[in-house]
Amino acid sequence: MRILHLLNHRRRLNGHVHAAVDLACAQVKLGHTVAMASQGGDFDELLRTNGIETFVVDHERRPGPVLKSVVGLTGLLRRWRPDVVHAHMMTSAVLAWPACKLTRVALVTTVHNEFEKGAILMGLGDRVIAVSAAVAKSMQKRGISASRIDVVLNGTIGSARMTGRSEVPKSLDHPAIVFVGGLHPRKGLPDLLQAFDAVHAQHPAARLYVVGGGPTQDSYTAMARAMASADAIAFAGPQDDPYPWMLGADIFVLPSHADPAPLVLSEAREAGCAVIATQVDGIPELLGQGESGILVPPKSPDRIADALRMLVTDPDQLKAWRAKSQIGIENLRIDRVARAALEVYGRAIGPRAKPSAS
Known part of the structure; x- marks a missing residue:
């Protein structure tokens, strides 16, 4: 499967970035072709090391830049030809929706920050991943049909982002x-x-x-x-x-x-x-x-x-x-998260899948 992750940036100290990077790297390990598009950031070298191609897509929220980004993303989808686009933030979902419609590519969104008012925009996805059952219930209350929501609980253990981290405990006073x-x-x-x-x-x-x-x-x-x-x-x-x-x-x-x-x-x-x-x-x-x-x-x-x-x-x-x-x-463990996300992609792609030649 060819998977394009879309998010606003790839900087450290943001939980949604960690989740997207962990997921992308785990999907490569499972044998899939993965790319990530954003405004760039701290994890670019890690992504390249793990065989993930990176692209730049501006996420500025003004009408002119938004239109330009939609056009640019549409061109990227036509060139790179993903099976699914996975959008991780609200601006990403807004940019991806018209581009995916124009190119007939399945769109999956993940609700990372349900507490934000604009989280309802994640409902633009063909399938919507909620990072917990509590988030799924909240999104249903906001009007997103339960039939389009999949719960994939977060997890990080075993992620590529942890490779090479220090296993030496910090010297602290106890308790x-x-x-x-x-x-x-x-x-x-x-x-x-x-x-x-x-x-x-x-x-x-x-x-x-x-x-x-x-x-x-x-x-x-x-x-x-x-x-x-x-x-x-x-x-x-x-x-x-x-x-x-x-x-x-x-x-x-x-x-x-x-x-x-x-x-x-x-x-x-x-x-x-x-x-x-x-x-x-x-x-x-x-x-x-x-x-x-x-x-x-x-x-x-x-x-x-x-x-x-x-x-x-x-x-x-x-x-x-x-x-x-x-x-x-x-x-x-991240491999459980990655496999669950792939199942969601399959459900999103299903309606678009071409019938096999007889």
């Missing part, structure tokens, strides 16, 4: 609690800061490491500095490879208020952390509905604190939850 994610409101970091401050008052050896950057970094840093536990909180900033931090951690916490299917949870589980995360969107699905990690209500610092106290004060509980993080972890 070490780690957060990895973008520093913006929907990730809920203030809830974790409040919870940690309460726990640290009783267990002063505990340490919190915040890995990531974003628009609220300064305000969150100021918030932490005003707490009694300030000296026990470290902001590490954005990291190209946060995995060593998870390898060095005892506990990983994701206090999100909204999160369709965060890739970081499969990495935290692969690293063997005990996991605490909020019961929102696709998070329970990534934690086996609570079998592989502790689920707490969103926006509940007290409940996060309770879970942290249990793990910090009871070595047996910490050991047990670290072991539980491995339950069902095979379901988070």
Whole structure:
């Protein structure tokens, strides 16, 4: 099968980019011919190393550039002749829809950021991939027929992006609690800061490491500095490879208020952390509905604190939850994601398939 992935850019620190790059590389390993079109970025060399051809398609959202990009993409489809175009973001879906109609190429879209108002535009696809069952339900409520939606739960384990990464744990003080994610409101970091401050008052050896950057970094840093536990909180900033931090951690916490299917949870589980995360969107699905990690209500610092106290004060509980993080972890492998996506492509292509010669 010839597959063209389309997304706005290929830069690091964006979950949808990681998911698309992981998927494209895994599909090549399964024997398919894959290309990726975007505005370029950090992963171009990795893609080329894995035999993936790259093209440039502008994603500027002004009428003139949009029209030019549609024309350019249409020409690319006629030259490269994919069987399916897989669009990963809203602008990508808008550009791909007319180009695919003109060239009679199947269009598949993936809803990565369901919380955005414009996510309904992903319904332009012949088939729509939801990265969790929770996202699928949300898209159905927005008017996309369940008959066109396929759930393909995110997973990263075994991806080409992880090749050559450091397997040496970061040297951290213990008990070490780690957060990895973008520093913006929907990730809920203030809830974790409040919870940690309460726990640290009783267990002063505990340490919190915040890995990531974003628009609220300064305000969150100021918030932490005003707490009694300030000296026990470290902001590490954005990291190209946060995995060593998870390898060095005892506990990983994701206090999100909204999160369709965060890739970081499969990495935290692969690293063997005990996991605490909020019961929102696709998070329970990534934690086996609570079998592989502790689920707490969103926006509940007290409940996060309770879970942290249990793990910090009871070595047996910490050991047990670290072991539980491995339950069902095979379901988070990228080859499972790649095979499931290929099945979706088959359903999208089906109506367009030419009858075999008799």
